[in-house]
């Protein structure tokens with residue numbers, strides 16, 4: 001995996017956090033990179049970081065919950081960069097922190113539309129665009145794709161659903177050389193955790209750190225390492241898996 005020369009990687013949610021770190025790492029491995037997000041300003045910053053490497057970078061503004069925008073994102077990637085070898089379906093939102101009863105239908109639909117339907121739409125258009133001799137897709141689920149979390153019903157349902165979807169798509173497309181896996185991060189220090197109040201409140205941060213046997217929160221770069229590795233040929237016999245990058249969180 002030292003080199004992904006002449007290969008093309010697409011990363012959604014690349015304007016921030018885990019997506020940004022993943023886009024930069026793909027570029028460090030010599031891939032040409034398409035970065036996509038709804039946040040144009042964040043995308044520009046990521047593009048600057050990716051440009052520090054040698055390969056090409058293409059920025060595409062797209063909302064992954066809208067089929068026409070996802071289709072356009074894939075078409076642009078192939079038109080401008082010539083192919084699509086790796087896709088990291090990472091864009092996601094946390095949604096409000098409230099109970100199953102208090103959750104509104106509007107919030108439920110928004111979280112499911114982005115965190116589950118959006119990932120499906122990405123795969124729907126990515127898979128036919130991949131070369132005949134294969135490609136690799138990494139869907140970003142979560143520890144909350146494996147265990148429940150009081151106060152995050154829609155997020156937890158979407159992330160569990162994404163693991164089922166990943167397994168099913170892997171069964172459908174492994175034979176044609178497309179490996180499809182999920183990566184499940186623990187709590188990672190990104191703007192998402194700031195918005196959720198986890199990193200901004202000292203006591204909450206300490207409590208959250210203590211949920212990880214390693215004793216701290218993760219870094220985006222640590223998740224990116226796992227994503228780029230499982231996407232690469234180094235992981236050539238891995239398909240339908242959910243790789244935990246969680247400091248031991250679900251080992252309890």
Ligand code: NAP
Pocket residue numbers: 012013014015016017018019036037038039042062063064065090091092093094114118140141142143184185186187188189190191192193
């Ligand atoms: P982040 O820093 O908030 O980055 C997510 C990016 O996705 C943002 O730039 C966001 O833009 C964008 N986005 C949101 N909705 C979108 C849409 N409909 N279409 C395209 N882009 C959209 O979050 P992160 O922590 O890096 O999270 C990345 C992924 O990892 C998510 O799927 C998340 O659920 C998952 N994850 C995160 C953690 C964690 O602790 N951080 C743990 C487990 C799993 P806006 O900022 O403008 O909304």
